[in-house]
Amino acid sequence: MRARPSIEFAKSYIGDAIDTIVEVGVQGGGNASAMSEVLRPKMFYLVDAYHTVIDGNEVFTKDEANRWFKEACLNIWNIPNCQFILKNSREASLYVPNNLDLVYIDATHTQLSLMIDIACWYPKIRMGGIICGHDYKKDLPPNQVRAIVDFLFKDKVQTGDVDWWIVKEKENYV
DSSP, X not given: OOXXXXXXXXXXXXXXXXXXXXXEOOTTSHHHHHHHHHHOOSEEEEEOOOSOEEETTEEEOHHHHHHHHHHHHHHHTTOTTEEEEOSXXXXXXXXXXXXXXXXXXXXXXXHHHHHHHHHHHGGGEEEEXXXXXXOOOTTSSXXXXXXXXXXXXXXXXXXXXXXXXXXXXXXXXX
């Protein structure tokens, strides 16, 4: 899998000084593998509860979640200093240290879930770090991800393909 636009931006913006990153919503681990290959973090936290979930109009069963977890394990087995946190986003944010270089959000895509993800993870990102995510679809209204990101970050959001990202320049947007 090719690295997503926000990850390419992070590499060009931060360079080789990437210490700690988080992916919220790992699913099969393909993006985690690409992130690790491009960013080469010293520590990589993978957050996914792997349980039955309703995501917009889609329902993912426990069997599907188990299949994704097995797939993720196969995709990330060789990533050094990688740790799964098998909890929801809010609970997991309590376990991960502050001063994160990057948080990539691609979990449940409801407005409430995305707002909780951003509220939990944004304060943990260091100044100059990056919060980013997936499924920012400009051409497919109504898009809940786009609506929340635009509302919270207004003119600071940058996009590429279906990714969004901002560089943390001040302590509180939300």
